[in-house]
Structure formats: structure tokens, C-alpha cells
Amino acid sequence: MELTKIMGFKPRNIGYYKKAFTHRSLNKKDEEGNAINFERMEFLGDAMLSAVIASHLFKEVPGGNEGYLTKMRSKIVSRKHLNELGRDLNLIKYIQTNISKDQFGVNIHGNLFEALIGAIYLDRGYRYCKKFIYERVIEPYVDIEQLEGTVISYKGLLIEWCQKEKKNFSYEVYEDTGIDELKHFAVKLRIEDRVVAKARATSKKKAEEKASKRAYYALQNKIEPS
Amino acid sequence: MELTKIMGFKPRNIGYYKKAFTHRSLNKKDEEGNAINFERMEFLGDAMLSAVIASHLFKEVPGGNEGYLTKMRSKIVSRKHLNELGRDLNLIKYIQTNISKDQFGVNIHGNLFEALIGAIYLDRGYRYCKKFIYERVIEPYVDIEQLEGTVISYKGLLIEWCQKEKKNFSYEVYEDTGIDELKHFAVKLRIEDRVVAKARATSKKKAEEKASKRAYYALQNKIEPS
Secondary structure (H helix, E strand, O other), rough: HHHHHHHHOOOOOOHHHHHHHHHHHHHOOHHHHHOOOHHHHHHHHHHHHHHHHHHHHHHHHHOHHHHHHHHHHHHHHHHHHHHHHHHOHHHHHHOOOOEEEEEEEEHHHHHHHHHHHHHHHHHHHHHHHHHHHHHHHHHOOOHHHHHOOOOOOOHHHHHHHHHHHOOOOEEEEEEOOOOOOOOOOEEEEOOOEEEEEEEEOHHHHHHHHHHHHHHHHHHHHHHHOO | HHHHHOOOOOOOOOHHHHHHHHEEHHHOOOOOOEEEHHHHHHHHHHHHHHHHHHHHHHHHHOOOOOHHHHHHHHHOOOOOHHOOOOOOOOHHHHHHHHHHOOOOOOHHHHHHHHHHHHHHHHHHHHHHHHHHHHHHHHHHHHHHHHOOOOOOOOHHHHHHHHOOOOOOOEEEEEEEEOOOOOOOOOEEEEEEOOEEEEEEEEHHHHHHHHHHHHHHHOHHHHHHHH
């Protein structure tokens, strides 16, 4: 099952995952008349995500005070960021719904991502939940220096240069799982239709950043102010 | 050590607990110059508390939607409630500080309670953290029906009756741990200087409520509208 590639381990009780992808439009109810859909699971997933990120930041940034840790966590679990995570994994593909997928707003991606975390917690407990969050959120996306804005983005640098030099550029991203346990993304960075760099990572963002960095060093003489 | 009675298990690394009771006024720093005090641990404890309460509510109230679960959690982890929990356990007794304990505001109790949860997480992981929260928050304090306001408080009923009947009453609460693994509280409820009920529980609130309920049934004929 494809979900196994996304999670990196096998589900035990598939029922939780079915629920995590059931939209309220199906109007499903259990025997007691309780609604069956992913909305309650979002609540649970959000709480687990916040806890795991809190513990990561606590250990990772021993010099950060309470205010700093709170601010950094907000950046990581922002709606925008969660939507990006859910969209990259194409979770919407698994949704069970009575309404057309086009009608969903952008938040559906983040909501499904949170619900999936909730399902993992119910299915396999905190330890697997933490493992999933490390593999799908922290390792691919959480770069403290970049969140702080103290490190520049190579993608930003590259785009700036292309615009200044009036060069066409494109990032072609595709899923490239290969034999890996986890789903991966590959990217080809083209400038003026020539592939100048390739990269592969567990998130689109990271793959793009990696390719940009490679291109940056390859083109360094051209990019640096003369 | 007394902390063992509060937690119900032995600490492994006492260093975490020392930190959880170190006030910033001591101005302690580690070798890298990072501040050593309980403020960062509050952040961690708060996150763990929120996660455990979320999971409890999720399982306990299958009919509650996201909004309901969020509201109930806010009630449970409210500042007022956390202060009550920390004060009942007399955590302030363990604080290491350079300023006088009288100078602390009421929030010190809740802050220490959160920091203690953070220390437990670091020392023994999520499982013990959850166990502690069940024993010290959920079992003694979390009564969903009472939180919803759908069940009346026996203490409230009793006080109302005493006031109407112009009777003096008092709740005498004291720590009464005995041979239990966990710290307990005992209460004597006096009306007109006569002990009308006694009770014992893991929180002051629960002990008072238990004694009130016993007194309520003992005095039922007098309390119910004639």
C-alpha cells in the first residue's frame, strides 16, 4: 500500500487511516451515531505534532528561551507549512468524499496531514508518531538557521540571479521513490533549457534547495558580484 | 525523596528535576552560557500536557467534535487550574531562588507544575509523562460532566444550603499520604463544629467534593426542597 511509503512503516489497524481520510460530506456515522470523519483526528494530530516539535526544539536549541521556542514552533506548524507538507505527499489522493476534490480549499492538505498524524498515534503510539514527524517534518523541513532567517536560501539567490540576468529557469520536480523505504522527490533545475543541477530528497523544498546550492556553486563566478 | 511521592515513581536523572525547580533569580548558567532555570521546561511540559489531554479527550468523548475538544482542553489546562494543581502539591516548597517566596505571584504554582511535567518527559519519556498526567490531572480533576456544567457540584449545593440555613461550615484539608505510593489529601467537613463527613482523594478538590457528596446524602432530607 502506498501509505506505507509515506509513513515508512506498516499500519496495524487500517481503520484509523480510513477515518483519517474520510470527509464529512460522506456523512458516515458509527453505531452510536458519532460522526466518522477526519476532523477530530486533526485535533489529535495537531496536539502530537506540537508536542514532538516542542521536544525537538527544546533539545536542539539549548540557548533559546520560552518565547523563542514558542515562535519557532509556530513557524514550523504554521497552516502554510502544513499545507505544503500535505500537498507534497499528495494526501488528497486518498480522500473519500462526496464532493468534488476541486472544491476543497488549500487547507485540506494540512488538515489531512494532521489527521494522518492522529491516526499514527492511535495506531502505533507516540514513538511511531515521533518517528514519522522526524522523517516527514523535522528532517526535510526544519532548518533552524533558515527559520531564523540567518541563512540565505540558495533557491532565492538563484532566482534573483536569473531574473537579473534575464535567464529562463525552471524546477522540474517529480516523485522518485526508487527502492527507498520512504517516498522521495527528485528535481531537475534548468537554466536556459539546460539541466544545471539535479538533486533528490525527502521533501520538494529540500530537493529544490539542494539543486539550487549545487547550481550556485557551479555558477558561483557568475553569481557573485564582480 | 518527597518528589517520588508526588510523581509515583523514582526519578532517574535528578538533574532535570533540579532544573525544573531553579528560578531565574539564581542566574545559573551552564558551560556554554545557557541559562539554567525552569522557564524552558514550562514550554516543554505545557506541550506534553496538551498532547496527553488531547488524546484523553479524543478517546473519552467520541461524540465531541473538534471545537468541543478544543474548548474542553482549554478548561483543563487553564492557568487557574494549573495553579491549583501546583499549589495543592506544594511545589513551591522545592524552588531554588534568590528572591523571597512571598514575592512570587500566583502563577508560580502552575509554572512549576508545567516544568515538572517537562522534567518527567526528559527523564522518563512520554509514557511516564502520560502516567503522571493521568494520576495528577485527569483522575483527580477531570470530570467531563462537571466541566460541561451538566452535573452539579455537591460542594456548591452544600454551601448554598449552609448559607440559606445560616449554618457555619468549614472544610479542613490536610495532606494524608499514609502508605500510598502517591500523595493523598484528606478532608473533614464540619457543619456547626460537628464533623459531618470525611473523605480522602488524590486532589484537594476531589476530596472536598467527595465529602460534600457524603454530607449531601446524609443531610438529604434537610437539603431537598420540602
